[in-house]
Amino acid sequence: xxxxxxxxxxxxxFQRERAWHPPADTPGYKSTTFRAPRHSLLALGxxxxxxxxxxxxxxxxxxxxxxxxxxxxxxxxxxIGQRMVVYGQVLxxxxxxxxxTLVEYWQANAGGRYRHKKEGYLAALDPNFGGFGxxxxxxxxxxxxxxxxxxxYPWPNGGNDWRPAHIHFSVFGHAFAxxxxxxxYFEGDPMIWQCPIVGTISDKAAIxxxxxxxxxxxxxxxxxxxxxxDIVLRGRRSTMFENKPEGN
Amino acid sequence: MLHPxxxxxxxxxxxxxxxxxxxxTPNFCDITGVCDVDLGATMLTPDTxxxxxxxxxxxxxxxxxxxxxAVLEIWQADADGVFVSPxxxxxxxxxxxxxxxxxxxxxxxxxxxxTIKPGRVDGPDGRPMAPHISLWIVARGINxxxxxxxxxxxxxxxxxxxxxxxxxxxPRRRETLIARKEAGPVPRYVLDIHLQGERETVFFDI
Numbered sequence: 001x002x003x004x005x006x007x008x009x010x011x012x013x014f015q016r017e018r019a020w021h022p023p024a025d026t027p028g029y030k031s032t033t034f035r036a037p038r039h040s041l042l043a044l045g046x047x048x049x050x051x052x053x054x055x056x057x058x059x060x061x062x063x064x065x066x067x068x069x070x071x072x073x074x075x076x077x078x079x080i081g082q083r084m085v086v087y088g089q090v091l092x093x094x095x096x097x098x099x100x101t102l103v104e105y106w107q108a109n110a111g112g113r114y115r116h117k118k119e120g121y122l123a124a125l126d127p128n129f130g131g132f133g134x135x136x137x138x139x140x141x142x143x144x145x146x147x148x149x150x151x152x153y154p155w156p157n158g159g160n161d162w163r164p165a166h167i168h169f170s171v172f173g174h175a176f177a178x179x180x181x182x183x184x185y186f187e188g189d190p191m192i193w194q195c196p197i198v199g200t201i202s203d204k205a206a207i208x209x210x211x212x213x214x215x216x217x218x219x220x221x222x223x224x225x226x227x228x229x230d231i232v233l234r235g236r237r238s239t240m241f242e243n244k245p246e247g248n
Numbered sequence: 249m250l251h252p253x254x255x256x257x258x259x260x261x262x263x264x265x266x267x268x269x270x271x272x273t274p275n276f277c278d279i280t281g282v283c284d285v286d287l288g289a290t291m292l293t294p295d296t297x298x299x300x301x302x303x304x305x306x307x308x309x310x311x312x313x314x315x316x317x318a319v320l321e322i323w324q325a326d327a328d329g330v331f332v333s334p335x336x337x338x339x340x341x342x343x344x345x346x347x348x349x350x351x352x353x354x355x356x357x358x359x360x361x362x363t364i365k366p367g368r369v370d371g372p373d374g375r376p377m378a379p380h381i382s383l384w385i386v387a388r389g390i391n392x393x394x395x396x397x398x399x400x401x402x403x404x405x406x407x408x409x410x411x412x413x414x415x416x417x418x419p420r421r422r423e424t425l426i427a428r429k430e431a432g433p434v435p436r437y438v439l440d441i442h443l444q445g446e447r448e449t450v451f452f453d454i
Contacts, residue, residue, distance in 0.1 A: 013454075014253075014254045016258065016453065016454075017257070017258065018453070020257055020258065020260055021258075021260050021261045021391070021392050022260065022261060022262070022263075022391035022392060023391065024390075024391055024392070026391060029263070029389075029391070031263070031388050031389030032389045032390075032391060033310075033389075034309040034310035034311045034313070034389070034443070034444055035309050035310070035315070035387065035388075035389035035390055035443045035444065036310075036389070036390075036391075036443070036444060037394065037443060037444055037448055037449075037451050038310075038444055038448060039421075039448055039450070039451075041451050041452055041453035042415060042416065042450050042451070042452050042453065043415075043452075043453050044395075044412060044415070044452040044453065044454045045372060045454075046372065046454070047369075047371055047372055047377065047411070047412070048331060048369050048370065049323070049324075049325070049331070049369060049377070049380065049382050049397075050323075050382055050395065050452075050454045052323075052331040053323060053348075054323060054346060054347065054348035056287075062282070062283060064282070065282070065283065071281075071282045072279065072281065072282060091256060092256075093254030093255060093256050093257070093258060094254065094255055094256075095255045095256050102287075104271050104272060105271065106267065106268075106270045106271030106272075106274075114267045114270060115270065115278075115279060116266075116267045116269070116270055116277060117277070117278070118266065118267075118317075119267065130270075130274070130279045130281075130282055131270055131279070132270050132271055132274045132279055132282055133282070134283075168262075168264065168265060168267075168268070168271055170264075170271060170272060176323040176382055176384065176395075177395065177454040179321070179384055179393055179395075180258070180259060180261060180393070181261060181262065181263075181264045181268075181386050181393055182259050182260065182261055182262045183262040183263075183265075197262060197263060197265075198262075200262070200263075200391050201260050201262075203260075205257075206257070206260040207260075209257065209259055209260060210259065210260060210262065231259050232256045232257060232258050232259045233258065233259070234258050235254055235255075235256075
């Protein structure tokens with residue numbers, strides 16, 4: 001048996017399915033013109049350096065880290081907008097939960113305005129809304145946070161392009177090669193299908209994967225809507241840990 | 249049994265957008281009070297073992313313009329060539345060096361990490377790879393995060409035998425991963441990253 005290495009025994013991940021993701025150069029989204037590498041990516045194969053990654057269980061998180069309605073409040077009152085809870089499960093491609101991993105999220109306020117010095121949209125800033133939060137997933141890979149629904153906003157891409165309401169997500173997993181940034185959209189939003197950034201993804205089913213579902217059952221009566229958004233990270237080829245959470 | 253194929257599809261990537269600093273370095277862009285410090289801003293503690301170094305550079309686009317709205321993350325071994333895997337939630341034992349850092353680019357596209365020189369880590373061929381730092385870059389106009397590595401110019405011999413560098417046939421392209429050294433009380437290693445153009449950095453599919 002010497003010399004035979006079973007797939008995944010080196011901790012390797014399933015190869016990234018690049019066609020499911022946007023390509024680097026997407027003319028409809030003009031910012032890629034000078035920022036898309038022209039050379040093809042160099043296939044590296046698994047090494048310890050990228051198959052390991054940081055963990056954040058030792059960090060101290062504040063009680064309001066996952067409450068965008070309150071975590072930037074200047075005068076003790078809530079951020080303005082449609083109140084909602086966003087939650088979901090972080091899984092790997094083997095459908096195993098990813099526990100204790102860091103999920104960060106950021107968004108525009110209810111009017112579609114970001115709190116950023118380079119943002120010039122007319123919509124007003126909300127003094128009580130910062131637009132940033134973070135969670136660690138629990139032992140079953142779940143995260144949740146409270147926020148207001150972000151507004152759609154125009155941006156200078158084509159002349160009259162609009163972003164659909166969306167929330168940005170950054171997720172770690174347990175290997176540096178699992179690192180992922182994506183955006184969450186809202187079920188039923190007609191703006192999704194006109195957006196050049198959404199349009200960088202060619203497969204409709206892939207866009208569907210980024211569309212959060214209204215979870216009517218989990219709405220908070222007289223308080224907040226609820227949306228569910230699951231996130232899938234790359235999975236390890238190893239099956240040594242069958243039926244156990246990823247990374248354990 | 250072996251899974252020949254994944255059960256689920258990875259969530260497709262989307263660009264981090266022009267306001268990635270809000271989400272990943274909020275204090276840097278004046279969203280203060282939510283968290284005390286930006287995560288990954290400080291990598292060193294007084295207990296960190298190893299040679300202190302500064303890693304810096306600038307990020308440029310294909311027109312030669314600085315990329316002012318990027319975030320870089322690095323991940324590296326400690327001085328002994330070990331990747332620290334910190335303990336889980338609620339543990340009190342914070343490691344002296346976590347190996348992970350995150351920095352925004354400034355208005356001139358520059359970035360700076362204060363870290364230590366990593367030790368050597370075994371490669372897939374069982375031989376030690378040259379000391380290196382893994383890098384990940386996101387920004388507006390980058391549809392999926394770019395992975396690369398930084399190597400050290402003063403490790404020429406180790407670089408010669410490195411598993412990854414030796415996959416790069418064109419010597420000019422290989423140079424795009426090797427940081428030049430500027431001597432000083434704390435040695436500085438400088439590596440510019442070119443997203444596109446004649447000096448385009450080698451990026452990896454890992």
